[in-house]
Every structure is written in structure tokens, then in C-alpha cells.
Amino acid sequence: MAEPIRLLPAGTADAPEMPRNVEAEAALLGALMIDNRLCEDVQVKLRADHFHEPIHGRIYEAILKLVDRNMVANPVTLRPMFESDEAMKELGGPGYLAQLTGSGAALIGARDFATQIYDLALLRELIGVGRTMVESALDTSEDVDPKSQIEAAEVALYRVAEEGGETGSVKSFAQATKAAVENAERALNSGGHVSGITTGLDTVNARVGGLHRSDLIILAGRPGMGKTSLATNIAFNAAIRRVRDREDGIDDAKSVGAGVAFFSLEMSADQLATRILAEQAEISSQKLRMGEIGHHDFRNLARAAAELETLPFYIDDTPGLTIAALRTRARRLKRQRGVDMIIVDYLQLLQGSGKGGDGNRVQEISEISRGLKQLAKELHVPVIALSQLSRQVEQRENKRPQLSDLRESGSIEQDADSVWFVYREEYYINFEKPKEASVEAGDDAGAVSAFDIWQKRMSDAHGIAELVVAKNRHGATATIPLKFEAKFTKFSDLADDRFGGPR
Incomplete structure (x- = not known):
């Protein structure tokens, strides 16, 4: 048996020869x-x-x-x-x-x-x-990190x-066909609609087929729209489905669930855990933070916490990550924990390599979006990256977001396989509240006040969110209505015939 290579101190005359033939x-x-x-x-x-x-x-x-x-x-x-x-x-x-x-x-x-x-x-x-x-x-100099x-x-x-892995990415048509059939089998076993990883939302799965491996999905919205809440909902739904599929004897390779790595650059791990606990126990996160909960709420909280403990859900709340560091950590989690989905909250808080040195933020965002797409392909997992939208949305009469609103770089749109926008009309109507005494026209007894009109609009929009699929490489675009419970920051399928399903 060959002796192991020994690293000798610099300058040693009998340093071992490099392996060669x-x-x-x-x-x-x-x-x-x-x-x-x-x-x-x-x-x-x-x-x-x-x-x-x-x-x-x-x-x-x-x-x-x-x-x-x-x-x-x-x-x-x-x-x-x-x-x-x-x-x-x-x-x-x-x-x-x-x-x-x-x-x-x-x-x-x-x-x-x-x-x-x-x-x-x-x-x-x-x-x-x-x-x-x-x-x-x-090296022990002061600038060493x-x-x-x-x-x-x-x-x-x-x-x-x-x-040292695969010799190349070229696949025969037979190999590609086998992968396509396996995706179809996964969709069949899931009960239909889901060929990728489930979002836990039937209306979304029916429209986009779940989250496809190697895809970069951009989930964007203005502050207050609930994009982090939707991301945590999807993460929890995928992780709990993985656990249930394992209990049912379904192999991980055929499961539509996933182990999830959540990179939270904005919120700490305990803040994110509090939010997820509130969502699943259906307790107001504000009451939870303030300790204003009763025994019934606490029992629900304990049940949700016990369920969460077993989930393949991993949170990295390291602030100021570079795209290179994030990719390194993601590879480690893939290797050690077998994660199948990565969520980044949010894209604009990541840093580039800084190699350019000219402080060009557009180029830096381009590097980051390209790096996230490469990560999705390299690890063969869907990557959901949350993104802020530019303020120009607020300056338009129609506040519904569009692709041109993606902040700081058009490369985000280019690199993404799917772009989803979260939009809640209720959020904007709330700021238009008039004085209760205002009247729409004249002093007639039958006149409708502006407040009544506003109240009707608020009632119609209450608890309704829209997931706007503005780009979809795997199919058509769509607007999918969802139910949003602001108190618990929880998204779910909307059982309402007014909307007639996805549009």
C-alpha cells in the first residue's frame, strides 16, 4: 500500500514528489x-x-x-x-x-x-x-479574514x-427522453399538474406545473405585497410534502416535495421562524411577538413547532453574503443535507464579486442574477430569488407590476426562467380612504358617498391577492387569484367562483 503524501515544511530537501506517471x-x-x-x-x-x-x-x-x-x-x-x-x-x-x-x-x-x-x-x-x-x-497579518x-x-x-464528476453535459436523446418520462411519472403520482416541486397551492401548480429543476424563478413585488410570506408558504409546503411522501414510502427522487435552503439576508432566523410559526398556527405574528396569546393559541403554536422540528428546512441568515459565498453555502447544503430547493430573500441584498471595481450596480446585479441561474443549473434545483421593484410602480395610476419594473437590471428578466409578481389591490385602495362625510354628487338623499364607494372597493378586494406570472419559459403567462390572510401573512387557494380560476 502506498504511503500517504506528507506536507513537509517549506524548504525541506526531501519533499515528496508530485503524483505522476x-x-x-x-x-x-x-x-x-x-x-x-x-x-x-x-x-x-x-x-x-x-x-x-x-x-x-x-x-x-x-x-x-x-x-x-x-x-x-x-x-x-x-x-x-x-x-x-x-x-x-x-x-x-x-x-x-x-x-x-x-x-x-x-x-x-x-x-x-x-x-x-x-x-x-x-x-x-x-x-x-x-x-x-x-x-x-x-498568514497572521491584521487584514486576514x-x-x-x-x-x-x-x-x-x-x-x-x-x-471529477460527469464527463460532460451532453445527453443522448434516449437519456433526455427518460428524464421527460420520469417528470411525467412524477406529475401522475402527485395527482396531476405537478411535474416539478409543489408550491402547495393547487391553482399555481395547475398553471405552472410546480417549480422546475434548474429554473431561476424571480418573485418580485413592492414592499407590503407579501412576497416573503409567499416564499415562506411555498418553502413550508414543499418541505412538509417531502416529509409526508417519505412517510408514504415514496422515494425522494420521485417526490414532489423538497428539502429547502432559505437564505434570509433581510430577516434573522428567529424572525423568519416566528413568521412561519404564525402562518402555520394561524396566530397573529404581532400577538405572538407581544406575547398576547391564550392557551388555545399556545397549543396550536406548540403543535406547529413540533411539526416544524422534523422538516428538512434550513435557514441561513448570514448578512451581506456575496454571490460566490452563497453558492458555496448552497453547494454545502446540497451535499450535506440534500436540499432540492433554494430561496434567496432578497436578490438586491446580495453582493457581487467586486472585481469590476467601478461600483456599477447594474453590472453587479447582472453578475448576481447570472450566478443564481448558474447555481440552479449546477445543483439541478429550482432557485426562487425575491426581488424589489422600482418606485415607478407607485407613480402610475395602474399599480399592477410589469417586467420593466424589475429594479436595477434588465438581466434579471433575461436570466429568469419565470417571473412572478405579487400584487394586492387592497394595499393601494387602503391609502385612498376618503372622509366619511364626503358625498359623490349633490345633496340628494339617494346620493352615494365617496366613502361608501371606497368601502365597497375595499370589501371586494379584501383578502385577495394576485400572482401575476409575467414570464414563463414552460408555458403561457397568467394572473392567478389567491387568498391572503394578512393577520397570519398566509397565502392559500381562493375558493371563489367570481374569478373563475387562473386567467
Whole structure:
């Protein structure tokens, strides 16, 4: 058994050699020059920088370049490309290329050689990450931030792990068809409508089919519309469905529920938990904070708390996260907790990498929205990102939001697979309340006062919210009426024939 690699102090003469197999590199290059068709198999995974010997990496790159031009790559055609290569001269000149093809037996094990070269390259990368971690940790200067070092190390380790995963994202039509059939089976098992992860709202599921994996969903609205409440409702509904599906013996892969990671950049974890408890126990969150609850309410609260304890629901309330740090934490939660849905509250509170240095907020928001979309694809989970809308909504007579209201960047609309707006007309009508004595027309006994008209409008709009699906890559747009209980900040399906379902 090989001894483990030991990291020795800097300057030690007997530092261990880096993992490598120069003979395997030479044999593979010889095989590729004898049979160029082998390039099709190895180039998907193997890059020039995976070779330990730089000259071997350059030869490999030259072979691929000629093959890509539909030219034969052999010692004769490659010779002009290495006439003046200093490293090649040290090996005896371009004649070294002919030496590499000396053993035809290498053709048999070419794929195994490529795999070993690749694996050894990953080991060298791991050693590099480890050394960087050690050097960074030994730096005790005042401007050192250990947390940022940990995040950087996680990003580097994940990059190595990611490279060691699938050989590419190309799928055969048979594979793609299998995935489509599995989605259809999931929709069938759920009772219909849901091919992705359930929102817990039947009218929404019926219109959008649930939350689709790899999608970025932007949930936007002006302050006071209830977008955080809707996000917590959806998160709870998905998490509780996952628990119930497990109890029913349904495998996680076939479940329409999900483990949820909730990144709360605005509210603390205990504030968010209080809100969710209030929603599920149907207790006023204000009364809950003030302690103004009776024994019946407390029993409901205890029941909801006991139910929440078992949920696959994880809250990260770290303030001021960068998009890179959020992606690192999301990967960790995916790996350790198996989360299948990510919610970010809210997008504008995230920070970019700051690499631009010009303070351009539009570019920063573009980087953030692009990063969230990449995260959804990378982890194969739906990402719901809450977003603020610009104040221009308030300046219009019609306050219903539209795509152009998305704040600070059009790239949010571009990167998103779906854009949802939360709109409550009741919120705006409430500010239009006239004096009770005002009269609409004249002093006639039968005249209707402005207050009566306002009161009628308030009555019609009371407890009604609209989820406006303004963009939907998987289907048509729609306006979906929902019931909103402001006291509990809870959304539910609206059992009201006046609206006739989604429009």
C-alpha cells in the first residue's frame, strides 16, 4: 500500500514528489498518433494541463489541433510544430515524436492511460489546494479574514470535485427522453399538474406545473405585497410534502416535495421562524411577538413547532453574503443535507464579486442574477430569488407590476426562467380612504358617498391577492387569484367562483 503524501515544511530537501506517471503520458501520446480516432474518446475529459510534463501537454494539444482540422496527426505532420521547441531539443529533437509511437501495445490500454493521467492531475490539484490553505492559514497579518479563507478553500475544493464528476453535459436523446418520462411519472403520482416541486397551492401548480429543476424563478413585488410570506408558504409546503411522501414510502427522487435552503439576508432566523410559526398556527405574528396569546393559541403554536422540528428546512441568515459565498453555502447544503430547493430573500441584498471595481450596480446585479441561474443549473434545483421593484410602480395610476419594473437590471428578466409578481389591490385602495362625510354628487338623499364607494372597493378586494406570472419559459403567462390572510401573512387557494380560476 502506498504511503500517504506528507506536507513537509517549506524548504525541506526531501519533499515528496508530485503524483505522476510520465510513462503513461508517453504511451497515450503514442497511441493517439498511431490511431487518431482515439482522440474522440479522451478529449472529452482530458485537457493539456492534465499532463504532468509540459512538453507532453503541448504534444497532446497539437494532436487535437490537427485532428480538429481533419488532418492526420503523426510524427511527420507534427514535426514542423516542434522544430524550435527548446524542451523538445533537450529530448533529442522532433525524433522524440517517433519514439513515442514505438510500442503499438499502448493502443490496448489507451483509455486506461487517459483515466490514470486525469486522476493523477486531480490529486495534484488537491495538493495545490491543501498547500494554499496551509500558506493562507499561516498568514497572521491584521487584514486576514479566516471566514473568507474557508469560503475560498470550499470553492477550490468544489471546483476539483466538480471536475471529477460527469464527463460532460451532453445527453443522448434516449437519456433526455427518460428524464421527460420520469417528470411525467412524477406529475401522475402527485395527482396531476405537478411535474416539478409543489408550491402547495393547487391553482399555481395547475398553471405552472410546480417549480422546475434548474429554473431561476424571480418573485418580485413592492414592499407590503407579501412576497416573503409567499416564499415562506411555498418553502413550508414543499418541505412538509417531502416529509409526508417519505412517510408514504415514496422515494425522494420521485417526490414532489423538497428539502429547502432559505437564505434570509433581510430577516434573522428567529424572525423568519416566528413568521412561519404564525402562518402555520394561524396566530397573529404581532400577538405572538407581544406575547398576547391564550392557551388555545399556545397549543396550536406548540403543535406547529413540533411539526416544524422534523422538516428538512434550513435557514441561513448570514448578512451581506456575496454571490460566490452563497453558492458555496448552497453547494454545502446540497451535499450535506440534500436540499432540492433554494430561496434567496432578497436578490438586491446580495453582493457581487467586486472585481469590476467601478461600483456599477447594474453590472453587479447582472453578475448576481447570472450566478443564481448558474447555481440552479449546477445543483439541478429550482432557485426562487425575491426581488424589489422600482418606485415607478407607485407613480402610475395602474399599480399592477410589469417586467420593466424589475429594479436595477434588465438581466434579471433575461436570466429568469419565470417571473412572478405579487400584487394586492387592497394595499393601494387602503391609502385612498376618503372622509366619511364626503358625498359623490349633490345633496340628494339617494346620493352615494365617496366613502361608501371606497368601502365597497375595499370589501371586494379584501383578502385577495394576485400572482401575476409575467414570464414563463414552460408555458403561457397568467394572473392567478389567491387568498391572503394578512393577520397570519398566509397565502392559500381562493375558493371563489367570481374569478373563475387562473386567467
